[in-house]
Amino acid sequence: RLMLAAAEPPPDPRCADVEVFHWLGRGQRGPHRRALTEASTCEGLTPRVRSSSHQELEAWDAGEPDHGALGGPPALPSRREIEAHLSTVLRACHAPPEVAVIALVYLNRFAEQCEGWLTRHTWQSVSLVAILSASKVWDDDPFDNAEFAQIVPTPFDAEGFDCLERTFLECLNYNIIVSEPMYNRAQFLLETVRNKDGGFAVPQITPERAAVLEEESTKRQTELMDYLETLRPRSPGRAKNL
Secondary structure (H helix, E strand, O other): OHHHHHOOOOOOOHHHHHHHHHHHHHHOOOOOOOOHHHHOOOOOOOHHHOOOOHHHHHHHHHOOOOOHHHOOOOOOOOHHHHHHHHHHHHHHOOOOHHHHHHHHHHHHHHHHHOOOOOOOOOHHHHHHHHHHHHHHHHOOOOOOHHHHHHHOOOOOOHHHHHHHHHHHHHHOOOOOOOOHHHHHHHHHHHHHHHHHHOOOOOOOOOHHHHHHHHHHHHHHHHHHHHHHHHHOOOOOOOOOOO
């Protein structure tokens, strides 16, 4: 099944790259409210700065002249770089165009929940895991994390993808439900970008398929919450006959 990833042409990545570019542009002047290195214990969202300390990252974001071991902030990625990254991921995981729209729903949600976290340091990992999460609620037979690690050229192995996904879902408060209005809002936003920026196709969704999407995303959220419940330590019950 992994060989199917190259069987069809990829969706046009331009249907998401403009929004990523705009988020980065809005966030480039402001410091993080929280450091990703602190929140992401597996360092999944910050592979390029995983050796840096919390203090160094704060100094970098604040624009202080002494950047320590980081050596100065990287330039914001160009639209072409964002498009190339998204194209590589979408092509590798054999994603249909609708996955890009759902990924945008998650990216919008991420930007709202975790203001300041989508930065020049994290955009590649965040967009990657948004696509991974979107594919799991859209595809009938999605790649699991181990398969994703084999087919997508990234620094993450299967364990790294597990941790990256867990951190991303925590940032979303495990809210991964996508309803028809949510999909349509993202689709409309991309359609507006298309009218201004090019002739790429933005897929619409039928009411029937939207109902399936909401059902599947709700089912996955329920499964995730049930799994989390099994991991939470339980308070000891009151002993009998005392």
